[in-house]
Amino acid sequence: MSALKISKRQLQDCVKDARIRLPQHNSEYKHFSYVFQARRLLGWGRNKEAAPFPGFGYTRTLHAENEAWRRSRHALTPQPWLILNIRLGTSGALRMSMPCDCCQAFLEAMGCRLVYYSTDHGFREMKI
Numbered sequence: 001m002s003a004l005k006i007s008k009r010q011l012q013d014c015v016k017d018a019r020i021r022l023p024q025h026n027s028e029y030k031h032f033s034y035v036f037q038a039r040r041l042l043g044w045g046r047n048k049e050a051a052p053f054p055g056f057g058y059t060r061t062l063h064a065e066n067e068a069w070r071r072s073r074h075a076l077t078p079q080p081w082l083i084l085n086i087r088l089g090t091s092g093a094l095r096m097s098m099p100c101d102c103c104q105a106f107l108e109a110m111g112c113r114l115v116y117y118s119t120d121h122g123f124r125e126m127k128i
């Protein structure tokens with residue numbers, strides 16, 4: 001089986017994790033990212049009011065993908081990895097979290113090859 005996959009259980013655990021962290025998320029958009037490689041969760045991040053990641057067209061704020069990568073980079077190997085994006089409404093419902101153009105360029109440059117992202121109705125995947 002491909003290493004570029006996560007189990008349904010892992011996905012559900014991340015949704016649970018994001019919902020637990022939701023009350024502490026004080027940005028308008030509540031976006032969480034989880035980095036996986038070889039079926040292991042390496043780190044997570046969320047968007048926040050902080051200096052934008054240098055390059056890739058970012059102009060303001062740190063995106064969840066940036067922080068998740070920063071927290072996982074020490075453990076990442078040169079092999080492809082994947083990211084799971086989850087955005088929640090204030091009540092905890094799933095919302096669209098497809099990576100923005102800047103993050104798509106960022107993720108590709110960092111070796112990410114697959115994105116799972118939430119929508120209002122579940123999850124979709126996107127190859128990078």
Ligand SMILES: [Zn+2]
Binds near residue numbers: 101
């Ligand atoms: Zn982004």
